[in-house]
Amino acid sequence: MEKNRLEAFSDGVLAIIITIMVLELKVPSGAGLQALKPMAPVFLSYLLSFIYVGIYWNNHHHLFQSTRRVTGGILWANLNLLFWLSLFPFATAWVGGNHLAPIPTALYGGVLLLAAMAYYLLQSRIIAQQGPNSLLAAAVGRDLKGKVSLALYLISIAAACWHPWIATTLHVTVACIWLVPDRRIERALHHRQES
Amino acid sequence: MEKNRLEAFSDGVLAIIITIMVLELKVPSGAGLQALKPMAPVFLSYLLSFIYVGIYWNNHHHLFQSTRRVTGGILWANLNLLFWLSLFPFATAWVGGNHLAPIPTALYGGVLLLAAMAYYLLQSRIIAQQGPNSLLAAAVGRDLKGKVSLALYLISIAAACWHPWIATTLHVTVACIWLVPDRRIERALHHRQES
């Protein structure tokens, strides 16, 4: 029961984050096509962030699918993740409004990195509670995907200061890696049920 | 269980979309009746979009009523639909603030079209998973309503560039077509229970 309320609260926060980002798409003053043109980078950064929040919602869901009891530590690790995700609207609007300028792009990478680290922490907390033989531990394994993502975010922050386009390409690449829903947990779950 | 969380998340996003649109009703600076007058088109476009989101919520609900398992494909098709619906506040504010100017009206039609296509995709995904003999497949049938809507949206985009009022009339017409809740699924469900 406690888990349900944590999931409902997280769903609420994620639903609001994913939706209020659209408030940064300020209505242009003109009514012509040329008024829409400067909005292209804002729109594209909104699209990328929408996909990222979608990925987090999806993975969050898989994470708690195998969780039964929620401890105080898990609860605060979850709030920590939600905090960094709540900075997405700000980072998205700043990077979108500045046509891939170095510092905003680096900050966007930084928010992605901190959210990923918070996710990793939350995952570790849940595994620690469930023990090394748990379903989640088996599903995550060595967590190559998670570690590669952290590395790419780090590189993107460094790259942003010189070639922001490289950083943006890396952000899109990591999104593509995760766009495929994390089947590891589902597969492990399925596997266990058979045996 | 997975389905419940997808429904809860979608409900959250739809509830936020339908409500933040009202933030575009900017409080007028004056306190007289004449201050309200220029708000009429903004108000009417808000009303139309409110009805549209209501229709989508209603149909979304019917769509998942007959769904049991949620696959990764359905999950992303659902997020795709939510993305296009999340652009309603922006499109509504732009068209409302420009008294039916051609480009904003065409963009509004475009967002309606893309949301409708996303809905069609989601419906197809669910039917594909459930098989051609499923309840949903029987209820949707040849999906005349869906196909006519797509055609009318397309015409509205073309019409908007010359006579925006024709486009707006088409948008209102499609809303009226769908305002009647989609009884096909309920009827099919009822039919099957009897036999």
Added chain:
Amino acid sequence: MEKNRLEAFSDGVLAIIITIMVLELKVPSGAGLQALKPMAPVFLSYLLSFIYVGIYWNNHHHLFQSTRRVTGGILWANLNLLFWLSLFPFATAWVGGNHLAPIPTALYGGVLLLAAMAYYLLQSRIIAQQGPNSLLAAAVGRDLKGKVSLALYLISIAAACWHPWIATTLHVTVACIWLVPDRRIERALHHRQES
């Protein structure tokens, strides 16, 4: 099940309405006490609207407590109610920002009236579906409270044009009448369980 999702969606919309009203409390530019002073009417109108939305949430809850099946008619009557409630933030901000000017006060009364009428319609729809011997019909009875409220709202709109303070006093009075949670349904429910 259908009812649960309607309740969840309504709860979401009401939670957002009650919370985004606070966004109209614009942060003052100064940092002194005198910067807070002009905010008093905005704050008081926020407080009144908060109580009103609280009352609607409370009564909405009682309304659906005795409801089992949700028809298309009930669903749209519910969306109609949510639409008028969604105008509360706009009306609240306008009346609060204009120190009880006649037209904004009349509009606030008008939104209260239309929301009350929508509530009455929703209640009638549910009773019509459940039959005249239903629990809800017995609990509502002649609905004196509802009818008196409608009358007071009507008077408040007329009064607002001459003496806005009378209108505001009426709005506060009706809130006080309803602040007492609607025990009629609970009592009727309790009564039936005994017999």
Added chain:
Amino acid sequence: MEKNRLEAFSDGVLAIIITIMVLELKVPSGAGLQALKPMAPVFLSYLLSFIYVGIYWNNHHHLFQSTRRVTGGILWANLNLLFWLSLFPFATAWVGGNHLAPIPTALYGGVLLLAAMAYYLLQSRIIAQQGPNSLLAAAVGRDLKGKVSLALYLISIAAACWHPWIATTLHVTVACIWLVPDRRIERALHHRQES
């Protein structure tokens, strides 16, 4: 069932409060690091308020864990708590935008105090309904933590007018006291199940 809907509504309001605070992090006009610098106090006050809302959500959750029936009094005591919490975004933005000026800091302390008093009232209402031998009454005990917090908030308001930094230190201190999730209820619950 009634309790579930109260929890869902409260979760929704808390999720929105915790997320719309981020809208006060206005996107800076420049794209350099120096544009971020003046945002530091806004960011830190957002962080503190995020933690506070997280603590309230956490404790709210524990409060209702041991509650079965929701009376009208509990319902309105809960709405009273949500009202004061809804003022967090306003108070946070004002204190953050004024670099710890006396009046905004005092107001922030005042909102914290009123929210804490509302929480105390809600807790008392629930205990009053459950009786002095209830689980919650045993868990709360003499409620030292709650009383110390109220005292520290009071001191912080007085201190803010002379040395705002002392007030802010007190606000951080109380947050630290509560950051440890309230294990009293869990422990009492666990204890009772054993005996």
